[in-house]
Amino acid sequence: MTVNDDSFTNWKIREEIAESMIPLIGKLHRERDVTVLLHSRSLVNKSVVSILKTHRFARQIAGEELSVTETLPFLQALTALDLGPSQIDIGMLAATYKSDDRGLSVEAFTAEAVAGATGANKIEGGEGRDVVLYGFGRIGRLVARLLIEKSGSGNGLRLRAIVVRGGGDQDIVKRASLLRRDSIHGQFQGTITVDEANSTINANGNAIKVIYANDPSEVDYTAYGIKNAILIDNTGKWRDREGLSKHLRPGIDKVVLTAPGKGDVPNIVHGVNHDTVKPDEQILSCASCTTNAIVPPLKAMDDEYGVMRGHVETVHSFTNDQNLLDNYHKSERRGRSAPLNMVITETGAASAVAKALPDLKARITGSSIRVPVPDVSIAILNLQLARETDRQEVLDYLRDVSLTSPLRRQIDFITAPDAVSSDFIGSRHASIVDAGALKVEGDNAILYLWYDNEFGYSCQVIRVVQHVSGVEYPTFPAPAV
Structure with a gap:
């Protein structure tokens, strides 16, 4: 048998193992609300x-490829436990098990690592929380x-309704079509049907009412059976407390803005300051995509x-x-042609840092250039540090932050030497550290941070909504503090 034959045989074995993982992952998600x-x-x-590509990608951040033969036993062990709603990282389970010298079985180690999601500790699933989208543009x-x-x-979370201004004939059909197909992010994963008579879009079994209104004051959400809902305003039309308060109509409990808030509206970057949201706060902002991209690595470096x-130059x-x-x-x-020019413009991200990181005493300035690509941006963060260091130390530190820290859902890390912007379309992280571009000299560090300013930011919005709704489930193994 040749080397090529051996390689192909190995691939087929791993395919079979990955195939066996799919029903286990699906059952945990559907029946127990566990995200693997x-x-x-x-x-x-x-x-x-x-699944196989995700395992292979671990090589770029952890230094070696992770095999499905290593993670499958942990997945099987999870299915035997009485788990409550949670997020469980089988990559981290496999990594921490390797470094554990107590001689525990995979089953015993797994049970111990996720004990916070089992038995008396597990969260009991509730009825869910209604969500309303006000506006249905790119972010919506x-x-x-x-x-x-x-x-x-x-x-x-249950998406119950979308509020838009009427757009004429076949409005709902056209909006459903934009949800179904996206030139940047591809096809919707599932099925979408439209009930024009009842003004409803059905997506993967989710019946979503389309409500037509020109102003928040026109809507009584309780008339649609919506109660205690979180409304996500992705129009950006109102950014201060007075304007956003218009959404606090019957059926709406909280308002989340997908743009930088003004005045005393809290600007929340999940992973950094989401724990500061007061339980009775009804209006908050998810800041901007760029603020979400720079604040987590800025906090990590500080x-x-x-x-x-x-x-920061974006x-x-x-x-x-x-x-x-x-x-x-x-x-x-901004009146000049976007697809034909690089356009110097302003960014409020630098000034927004103070809201998300009030303990940071450093002065942060910023500027921005719009360029002719439809998605994915890069922030160049130039920092003067309080002590000298070297490039390898910073690389090792940021890699570790991306793998094991509380910011691991916000910060990703890539070592690919030929990475370009389109490689990060669909990234769920707030920012991705480009290891090859990092520059460090003495007390000066320059970080190059890619971010999908549409999808990565939307993931951050969802995390904030999950947190304030009470359905942000704990992650195991717990990240290192």
Whole structure:
């Protein structure tokens, strides 16, 4: 048998193992509301090849490939436990088991590692929490996809309605079509049907009412059976407390804005300051995509090295608030053709850092350039540190942060030498550290941070909504503090 034959045989064996994992992952998700992760990447509803690719990707961050033969025993052990709603990282289970010298069986080690989700400790699933989307643009449709994907057992978040202005004939059909197909993010994973007579979109069994209104004051959500809901405003029309309070109508309990909040509206970056949200707070903001991209790594660097000052330069994909061709725009440069020019513009991300990281004393400045790509941006974070270090130390530290820290869902890490922006379309992390581009000299560090300013940001929005709704389930093994 040749080397090629051996390699192909090995691949077929791993395919078979990955195939056997799919029903186990699906059953845990549907029946117990357990999301199986591999190094913070969900394996729910993934294909055989996707599962194998996710295992292989671990090589880039952990230094060696992770095999399905290593993770399957932990997955099998989970199915035998009385688990409550949770997120369980089988990649972390396998890694921590390797370093454990007590001689425990996989079953005993797994039971101990996830004890917080079993028996008397487990969370009992509730009825779920209603969610309403106000607006259905780029972020609104991606948030809708995520809500539908995460509906799981039905005990979590439930997308009940979308509120839009009427758009004429076949409005609902056209909106459903935009949800079904996306030029950047691809096809919707599932089935979508439209009931025009009842103004409803049915997506993977989720009946979503489409409500037509020109102003929040026109809607009584209780008339649609919606109660105690979280409303996600992705229009950006209102950004202060007074304006967003218009949404606090019958049936709506909290309002979450997908843009930087103004005045005293809390700007929340999940993973950094989401624990500061007061239980009775009804209005909050998820800040901007760029703020979400820079604040987690900025916090990580400040925690380890101290940050004296910094500057962030964002090279940002163009957005719908720019013109396709030169035309009037209220901003001076955004009226110039977005797909034909690099456009210098402002960013509020640097000033927003103070809201998310009030303990950071360093002055952070920022500027931005819009460039002719439709999605994925990069933030260049130039930091003066409180102590000297070297490139390898910073690399090792940030790799570890991406794998084991409380920020592992926000910060990803890539070592691929040929990575470009399109490689990060669909990334669920707030930012991805490009190891090859990192520069360190003495007390100066320059981080290059990729981020999917549409999908990665939408994932952060969902995390905030899960947190304030009370359905943000614990992750095991617990990340290192």
